[in-house]
Amino acid sequence: MRIDKYLWCMRYYKTRNMVTEACKKNHVTVNGLVAKPSKEVFPTDKITFRKDQITQIITVLDIPENRVGAKLVDIYRRNDTPAEAYQHLELLKLSKEHYRKNGTGRPTKKDRRDIDEFLPSPTLPEEEGDEPS
Known part of the structure; x- marks a missing residue:
């Protein structure tokens, strides 16, 4: 079986085209x-x-x-990836949260309404020549 079809069948990639791109970028070795x-x-x-x-x-x-279900993948392969690699991935995810917390940046619609409710509404200064009659 071809490597692109095998990795697709094992559900590591969503499409065979994604596997092909990974192979072309030298990300796959046998x-x-x-x-x-x-x-x-x-x-x-x-x-x-x-x-x-x-x-x-x-x-x-x-x-x-052919492509197998997620529960049957372990019949066809053995995962030899060291546990340190998965721990490294978790550290990367945590470090991303450090640089930018979720919800920061542009306020959401609800945040904007809360801000408007908290702050006093701005009043426009009236010009001296225009008095209401």
Whole structure:
């Protein structure tokens, strides 16, 4: 089975086109060699690919006939990605929150109404020559 179809069947990528782009950018290797999208994959092959800012390592156990359900993925592959990689991903997510908290920036409609309710409404100064009759 082709590497692009295999990674799509294993639900690592949403479309085969996304896998093809990853292969063209040299983000996918099979047994330590950069893989083109048409590279054939066999059981016991070790696939390494970069996705979501971590390098994932999987070992092919079996080749599926077609795309499989999420619950059946573990039958066809073994995930050898170190736990430190997932911890690193969590740290990256936490560091992003540090730089910009959710809800900061432009106020939402509700925030704007709360601000308007809190602040006194601005009054326009009346000109001296125009008095109401």
